[in-house]
Amino acid sequence: MTGKAGSILIVDDNKSILTALKLLLGNYFNRVVTLPAPTALVSTLRSEKFDVVLLDMNFSAGINNGNEGLYWLSEVKKESPASQVVLFTAYADIDLAVKAIKKGAVDFVVKPWDNSKLIATLQAAYNLSISKQEVKQLREIKREFRSEASMFWGDSEAMRTLRQMIEKVAPTDATILIAGENGTGKDMLAREIHALSARRDESLVSVDMGALTETLFESELFGHVKGAFTDARSDRAGKFEVASGGTLFLDEIGNLPYHLQSKLLSVIQSRTVTRVGSNTPVPVDIRLICATNRNLPEMVASGSFREDLFYRINTIHVTLPPLRDRPEDILPLAERFLSQYAARYGKNITAIDRTAAEKLGAYPWYGNIRELQHAVEKAVILCEGERLQAADFVLAQRDETVMPGGVTTLEEMESSLIRRAMDQHKGNLSQVAVQLGITRQTLYNKIKKYNL
Numbered sequence: 121m122t123g124k125a126g127s128i129l130i131v132d133d134n135k136s137i138l139t140a141l142k143l144l145l146g147n148y149f150n151r152v153v154t155l156p157a158p159t160a161l162v163s164t165l166r167s168e169k170f171d172v173v174l175l176d177m178n179f180s181a182g183i184n185n186g187n188e189g190l191y192w193l194s195e196v197k198k199e200s201p202a203s204q205v206v207l208f209t210a211y212a213d214i215d216l217a218v219k220a221i222k223k224g225a226v227d228f229v230v231k232p233w234d235n236s237k238l239i240a241t242l243q244a245a246y247n248l249s250i251s252k253q254e255v256k257q258l259r260e261i262k263r264e265f266r267s268e269a270s271m272f273w274g275d276s277e278a279m280r281t282l283r284q285m286i287e288k289v290a291p292t293d294a295t296i297l298i299a300g301e302n303g304t305g306k307d308m309l310a311r312e313i314h315a316l317s318a319r320r321d322e323s324l325v326s327v328d329m330g331a332l333t334e335t336l337f338e339s340e341l342f343g344h345v346k347g348a349f350t351d352a353r354s355d356r357a358g359k360f361e362v363a364s365g366g367t368l369f370l371d372e373i374g375n376l377p378y379h380l381q382s383k384l385l386s387v388i389q390s391r392t393v394t395r396v397g398s399n400t401p402v403p404v405d406i407r408l409i410c411a412t413n414r415n416l417p418e419m420v421a422s423g424s425f426r427e428d429l430f431y432r433i434n435t436i437h438v439t440l441p442p443l444r445d446r447p448e449d450i451l452p453l454a455e456r457f458l459s460q461y462a463a464r465y466g467k468n469i470t471a472i473d474r475t476a477a478e479k480l481g482a483y484p485w486y487g488n489i490r491e492l493q494h495a496v497e498k499a500v501i502l503c504e505g506e507r508l509q510a511a512d513f514v515l516a517q518r519d520e521t522v523m524p525g526g527v528t529t530l531e532e533m534e535s536s537l538i539r540r541a542m543d544q545h546k547g548n549l550s551q552v553a554v555q556l557g558i559t560r561q562t563l564y565n566k567i568k569k570y571n572l
């Protein structure tokens with residue numbers, strides 16, 4: 121923070137402290153308001169919002185156990201959840217600090233204080249409040265954009281079991297690892313878990329671990345203090361601090377280089393972060409969700425992913441099935457996307473033609489739900505009538521010699537294709553024959569040949 125910015129409310133029953141702080145902090149904050157007793161705290165917050173509240177922990181003389189401070193802290197969080205609270209105490213009481221952080225305070229300053237440290241702490245709290253407000257605004261914009269795009273669970277056995285599991289674990293603070301191919305909805309599931317948790321009113325902060333360069337890793341995740349490196353012009357909170365109180369979603373965790381994995385592990389274990397350039401660990405209260413499209417147990421076995429980190433993030437493990445393994449959900453999903461895109465592009469398209477539906481059902485969707493979504497979007501743009509036709513779907517031609525599941529010979533491929541078509545059409549052989557472009561008789565012969 122350079123120059124003056126933001127507003128701060130200081131609550132302390134020592135008048136000379138209030139006078140000194142008003143003078144000092146007036147150089148750094150646009151507005152400084154002081155209160156000599158906490159009794160007017162709630163009404164003050166009701167009439168004016170403050171970015172930061174500096175709150176004394178020990179009000180009544182003689183009772184220095186800080187409980188009164190904890191009480192007023194929770195009152196501030198109730199009345200003004202967006203204000204960041206820094207506590208002021210005469211005692212370096214780490215237990216109390218931990219309690220206060222759990223109740224939503226961001227930091228702690230011990231009296232007698234050092235001016236430059238106090239200013240740095242309050243500015244960091246202000247920056248954190250701005251970051252949180254930005255995340256909140258972004259979340260609201262996204263929510264508006266996605267208002268129709270809530271998670272579709274579908275009817276498959278795999279998704280039903282998954283849903284029951286998620287409903288059980290989402291409200292707890294358990295760490296969850298989501299595995300699944302690209303485009304299966306890992307990001308969407310992480311949002312769903314956050315929305316079902318007690319932290320739903322706080323932020324969900326996402327970090328793409330694959331996109332973090334080595335130099336950015338620490339400052340992005342743990343933050344930095346002014347002057348820590350050339351570009352660090354002001355104190356800045358990292359994603360862990362911004363997510364504190366809410367959920368941190370680490371996407372593509374399997375792409376994190378090996379030597380950075382131990383740094384991540386140590387933060388997850390200690391639940392404290394130390395900003396680059398600082399020596400003071402700051403406690404963080406996060407719920408952690410990780411996602412990957414890679415096979416982490418295999419990476420652990422081959423030595424490219426740390427076993428200790430894997431066990432830390434793998435308390436609850438869920439896997440999103442590929443779309444081709446839940447063919448019954450293809451059409452309902454396509455219909456949802458159709459209504460979204462028809463509205464977005466202002467087109468009166470109301471249905472998907474039977475032949476188009478068959479084409480979608482037969483396609484392997486290696487890009488999963490994302491590929492289906494894009495295919496429907498393109499079809500909506502191309503479509504000239506009121507129903508999407510097979511010709512509106514321009515689907516990529518796959519090299520069928522590279523099929524999943526280790527299929528290699530021509531015969532294996534043929535039998536695998538027939539089995540898949542039979543699953544899709546729930547054993548209706550006339551439909552299978554039509555889809556595969558062969559007669560029913562040829563289909564019977566092949567079923568016999570391959571013992572299907």
Ligand SMILES: Nc1ncnc2c1ncn2[C@@H]1O[C@H](COP(=O)(O)OP(=O)(O)OP(=O)(O)O)[C@@H](O)[C@H]1O
Pocket residue numbers: 269270271272273300301302303304305306307308309413489490493
């Ligand atoms: N169950 C679902 N219901 C509705 N839309 C979904 C669902 N799952 C995924 N989508 C949509 O599909 C797209 C891809 O989903 P998402 O980004 O969550 O997948 P991902 O597994 O995180 O992908 P990647 O591994 O490539 O990051 C998004 O646009 C999302 O809105």
